Amino acid sequence: MTEPKKLAIIVHSNTLDKLYPILFLASTGGAMDMEVNLFFTFWGMNAIKKGGLDSAALPGLMRIGTGMMKRKIKNTKVPTLTKLLEMARMTDQVKLYACSTTMELMDISKDELIPEVDGIVGAASFLSIAQDADVQLFI
């Protein structure tokens, strides 16, 4: 039996255009039996706050195009971010970690996070996993 392939992503962003590739890679990786680890830090922390995925918007000045983009996404029958996370979790291969330093810095309590979060960890924990991962990305 071969060792499963591992994917580690630092999720630094919480904009719609970045969360889609992140959750597509996570759900697809999980479906391919890869071990997927998502580390949410800085702005990315908003994505794992309750209601965070629903309120994700396009970045900067493009923010005003968010509604139009969401309608296109719906019309194309692309899943919502919340649905994609659900699909990712159903594979049992996708773990979510929150960055401890960001939580302290942004004064976020554990209660504010969605229940899917598997742990609150620091940079050393991420590097320990990333250094043995086959794919590492900062998004």
Add this chain to the structure above:
Amino acid sequence: MTEPKKLAIIVHSNTLDKLYPILFLASTGGAMDMEVNLFFTFWGMNAIKKGGLDSAALPGLMRIGTGMMKRKIKNTKVPTLTKLLEMARMTDQVKLYACSTTMELMDISKDELIPEVDGIVGAASFLSIAQDADVQLFI
């Protein structure tokens, strides 16, 4: 004989400041006999639409500085993006892939893409290549 080293880049951006490192890495990697795979997704899709490289600008509020940056690039004798892509392709080591979901979402047809595009693929195809690549980047 040793296995060639592999580089896989997810091209998410279409701004001048990101396309330069992407195409510098691609052309340099190709010249070093690395197998280079570029996956264009979301905004990055604009870079492989006909005329897309020529119209790339600096991001957000910096957009107004694009003309000045392009003059500096010309004066420093740094190749244009189009020239860099040509140099990359001449190595016969650099493959370009378009993201199928983005094409559907943004209603882009195959005819709108430059002829250098080698294929239209999904997230699973990227992960299959990336998990055996030596270097993976999201830009």
Add this chain to the structure above:
Amino acid sequence: MTEPKKLAIIVHSNTLDKLYPILFLASTGGAMDMEVNLFFTFWGMNAIKKGGLDSAALPGLMRIGTGMMKRKIKNTKVPTLTKLLEMARMTDQVKLYACSTTMELMDISKDELIPEVDGIVGAASFLSIAQDADVQLFI
């Protein structure tokens, strides 16, 4: 004795929100005895110009929140960027490289860079190191 793990980061950004993860990963990686290589390119070059780390701000329209973020950082006793770089360097495991093309393009002389910079290199040097690194990130 096992080979030390290697981390290679392309530092493309010079905003506060990106330089923190970069220098946290560098100092933590160094403390874990990883070999850390930081390649500063494009906007990231500002981070290794004298005084550059002190003047780093939040990106785009969020720039106005920079002072508030810095006060939070101070109140949470998170080290400054300058202190983090110092901690990273004290591990003797963290090397800093400046991108030669960017220096030419932005007309930056060696004298303008902080003395911690270990060398001025091109894309080929980065790829040579990255292709044997265990973790590669573009930030």
